[in-house]
Amino acid sequence: MNENVMREVIDMINKRIPLKLTLLIFATICMVLIQYILVPGSVTLGQFMIVSRQASALGIIALGQAIVILVGGIDLSVGSIVMTTNLFCIASMRGSNDYLLYGLGLCFLIAVLVGFFNSVGILYLGIAPFVMTLCTMTILQGICYVYTQGAPTGSAAPMIRSLGTGYFCKIPYSTIIWVVLAFVSIIILKLTTLGRKIYAVGGNSRAAELSGINSKAIITFAYIFSAILSMIAGVILSGYLNISSLTVGGDYVNNSLAAVLIGGNAISGGKGGIIGVVFGAFLMTYLLAILTMLGIGEVGKLIVQGIVIFTVVALQGIRQKS
Amino acid sequence: MKKRGIKIDKQKKGVITIFTLLSVVFIIMCFYSSSFRSFYNITNLLVQCVPLACVAIGQTFVIVSGGIDLSVGSTISICTAIASKLLNTDSVFEAFIGSMLILIMGIFIGLINGVGINFLNVPPLITTLCSSTILSGLALYILPIAGGRINKDFARFIFRKWTIISMPLIILLIIFLIMRTILYKTSIGTGFYAIGKNRQIAKSMGVNVRRTGIIAYVIAGFCAAITGLLLACRMRVGDPTCGVPFTMDSITASVIGGTSMSGGVGLLSGTIAGAFLIGMLSNVMNNLAVNQFYQYVLKGGLLIVAMIVYSISGQIERKRNERSN
Secondary structure (H helix, E strand, O other), rough: HHHHHHHHHHHHHHHHHHHHHHHHHHHHHHHHHHHHHOOOOOOHHHHHHHHHHHHHHOOOOHHHHHHHHHHOOOOOOOOHHHHHHHHHHHHHOOOHHHHHHHHHHHHHHHHHHHOOOOHHHHHHOOHHHHHHHHHHHHHHHHHHHHHHHOOOOOOOHHHHHHHHHHOOOEHHHHHHHHHHHHHHHHHHHHHHHHHHHHHHHHHOHHHHHOOOOOOHHHHHHHHHHHHHHHHHHHHHHHHOOOEEEEEEEEOHHHHHHHHHHHOOOOOOOOOOOOHHHHHHHHHHHHHHHHHHHHHHHHHHHHHHHHHHHHHHHHHHHHHOOO | HHHHHHHHHHHHHHHHHHHHHHHHHHHHHHHHHOOOOOOOHHHHHHHHHHHHHHHHHHHHHHHHOOOOOHHHHHHHHHHHHHHHHHOOOOOOOOHHHHHHHHHHHHHHHHHHHHHHHOOOOOOOHHHHHHHHHHHHHHHHHHOOOOOOOOOEEEEHHOOOOEEOOOOOOOHHHHHHHHHHHHHHHHHHHHHHHHHHOOOHHHHHHOOOHHHHHHHHHHHHHHHHHHHHHHHHHHHOOOOOOHHHHHHHHHHHHHHOOOOOOOOOOHHHHHHHHHHHHHHHHHHHHHHHHOOOOOOHHHHHHHHHHHHHHHHHHHHHHHHHHHOOO
């Protein structure tokens, strides 16, 4: 380890954790306590693992969303990429390992194309990120509906299925993938020049360009990265569900935005980290799990979720001001 | 005052583009399909587009002032849900009072959004996302499944038709005229454009940034409540999920109509044209018996084409300015 790396790590511990993560850690502890008091005996490691498996798809999507928001954009197409991946993954594998690579390759290709399409629209046609990714979202939805005629069929390859449901030493595979991808994102952001450039472009893209950064390449990278992560989440979900559904991606757009903002990242770009986003995604899923355990229906879940997300983001705003 | 006039003239070019597109599609379809040009279809088409146009007007106010409102869809849903309870009476007077209460509720929802954004400093995206989640939960609580009843006479009155003119069109016209006055003729309206372009500069120029920001969301909530009432009267029942597509459609309509997502640019007439274009397109596709699933692809495609046209015309404008300089 060279000196720079050490300094980065110390900086991270000194600055990031006290400022941004105290609230999230506090919220997690509060929720564990609430669960312990209201549903005695349910706080176990196994239950945490199940929650983390459920959170993994959202968590992975939120990582990509976080990088896009860091460069000052927004990606509304993540949900429909999940849907498209789910559809093509299941349809092309036909329940056999023989078609595994073909299916994964197809999904990867689609993801890269979608990410590239987004960035071309934003960079070269000058369309606002919100509108461009909204277009992509609508078009992908349309393609899925046209392709399946509203009735998707097929089943996932056994290997994908074990990826979605299997365990390695009591830790779900999907959680491991999530954690690994989170580490990769942290390393990219904190320890590489690419990460520095991402922060620079998000902070002020004109200034970044003037200081010799190819901001177009960085933004293109961000959108393709986000699309690929959404595709990975889609594959994991396909393995977990083992069916393809036309509604599978629905909530992920809003929830990934919420996870990123709960994590303390600024919507205007250039500020924030990955650890908060991982916490954000876990917290949101954990909240839903507790509400389910308490037997609260869909109505209560929606209301509590809205209030909690708003409160967390509002409290962070107050903290940052002071 | 003079400067404001010039700015709107520049924006008008975009509006002319969208109106040209609208009339070209309309004329081609009139020649092409006899069922499209039928009197019945055209009256229906005009009425169908009114709810989207109405909610898009509110959305335009918010986008012009530099925000975004993702809660309009849920506001519409909860308004139809409450309407099916409040307007479930036999007397028209009570139904009228009920509809006034719903409009007040729309204003109240906008007020909450505005306060969350302007006083608690939560980003517009997350505030309206949260209120959208909460409102859709409340709508499902009030009315778990589509049902209830709307006073028949009141609903008939709202959807009354006199040959091609109908009550929804008149309502839209009245809202358009009121909102037009607010946006173009008052100091608050100029304030919307100012805070959309640059909040700091607007503040230093003496615009009450917070108040102006809140009013934009209040208008969006009010317009969404009117849309909810219109939908409830059209369906004559309440539906707790009927507003969902309106969130993105209203943003699409504003953007197609030339409103800039970065704020400070946009005209109401463009938004209305955008809403009618979206409505007409789905009517056209039904008319040509296109698979309804293609509508998603075409809607996205239309938005991209509109954006490309605006970006090209913007670049031509810029080059012309550079040359003249």
